[in-house]
Amino acid sequence: MLTQIAYALPFLAQGFALTLWVSLLVVVLSLIAGVLLGVGLVYGPVPLRWAVRIFSDTIRGIPILVLMFFVYYGVPAIGLHLPSFWAAVLALTLFKTAQVIEYLRGAVGSIPKGQSEAAMAIGLTFRQRLAYVIFPQAFRRFLPPWINGVTDAVKGSALVSLLGITDLMQAINQVIGRTYEAMPLYILGALIYFAVNYALSLASRRLERRFSFIRE
Amino acid sequence: MGYALNFNLIWRHFDKLWGGLLLSLELAVISIAIGIVIGLVLAVWYVSAGRVVRTIIAAYVEFIRNVPLILLVYLVFYGLPTVVDLAYSAPTSFILTLSVYSGAYLVEVFRSGLEAVPRGQLDAGKAIGLTPWQRLIHVRLPTMLRITLPALSNTFISLFKDTSIASVISVPELTYGAQWINFNTFRIVEVYLVTTAMYLLTGYALLFGLRLVERRFRAAR
Secondary structure, eight states: OHHHHHHHHHHHHHHHHHHHHHHHHHHHHHHHHHHHHHHHHHHSOHHHHHHHHHHHHHHHHSOHHHHHHHHHHHHHHTTOOOOHHHHHHHHHHHHHHHHHHHHHHHHHHTSOHHHHHHHHHTTOOHHHIIIIIIHHHHHHHHHHHHHHHHHHHHHHGGGGGGGTOOSHHHHHHHHHHHHOOHHHHHHHHHHHHHHHHHHHHHHHHHHHHHGGGOOO | OOOOOOOHHHHHTHHHHHHHHHHHHHHHHHHHHHHHHHHHHHHHHHHHOOHHHHHHHHHHHHHHHTSOHHHHHHIIIIIHHHHSOOOOOHHHHHHHHHHHHHHHHHHHHHHHHHHHSOHHHHHHHHHTTOOHHHIIIIIIHHHHHHHHHHHHHHHHHHHHHHGGGGGGGTOOSHHHHHHHHHHHHOOHHHHHHHHHHHHHHHHHHHHHHHHHHHHHTOOOO
16 A cells, blocks of 8 residues: 555645746736736725725635636637636636635725824825835735745635646545555645645734734 | 637536535535534533543544545545444545534534623522523523624535535535536536635525524624
């Protein structure tokens, strides 16, 4: 049993690398999209606010799996070519973007109004207010939940296995298909996911404690 | 981009989606019911236990929260029967998984709820001569439930969405129904539009209904 699993380790490592790569792409892309849309939600004109609100509430209201199948099967159906890897990344990114929007709204919303007003009073432009007054303070509120949310991206990435992409989850299933050692391999897989996500949640908790001195 | 929407085939097979939705709700309701029992027992145990028990309960919570649900579903359905002499159907297997999964989240919810019960209430219970057990049943738990009700409804709604994972072990819930129609009729965009609408409407109806219940039972501040 152990020799069979040892034999499969390089294959599992490849799958794990893909899991990390998908997670990294999703985290970076959703951070950019989420911050932009989140600023749109808080400061944008009313139509934009509504659009972002509807986007976020819709995405957060459906299972990530449905979103994934919708993108994977639906995008080629309307005649666009999208490799399965990018379909999976797109779906996970849409999902994560909605989360980032809410983290940003929460963080910016927690900064007292007086801060913006003071910044306006000393003649800072909108961009300067965001860059020098609002964001540096909101950052501390944004970071802990965001890091904790990275675990959602890592866990969510396991769903790409359903689209035939050989991530850690799919690699485990394939090794089980050959060796019939289901339980040891699922436990090994669970421990790997656990190690990554637990480290992230610890980091998040530590940061939260470190930033907890900040009061309104 | 020449895609013409045609919902006829979706309506013809709508029973797959409707039956699926009902099964999704059923899976979520049964799982949260069992999960609440697990969560309550472990949370009450946790707050009064020593270090060993606390560590074990915390390990259970952290393990479940940091592993993808799909892996747990596979582990229970394909892995567990190879080491224990048990036979169960896919729906039972999924309910088992989702119960243990929701239990882990609910331990945390109930634990923080128990800690949020004002000290004065417990002292008052003591002052009128209630035993520790009576204080738990008549004072601590009712107040804790009122405090945790919003978190409980949120957990239920997210469990309802998580039931879509049951499709990977062929439990015919809503997502499975959607995939069936996808593969058999190729009305891909239509079926996922309808499915999305069904998840959204049900989810927001649940949210609205549960908020009304919460308002009825809101904890006195």
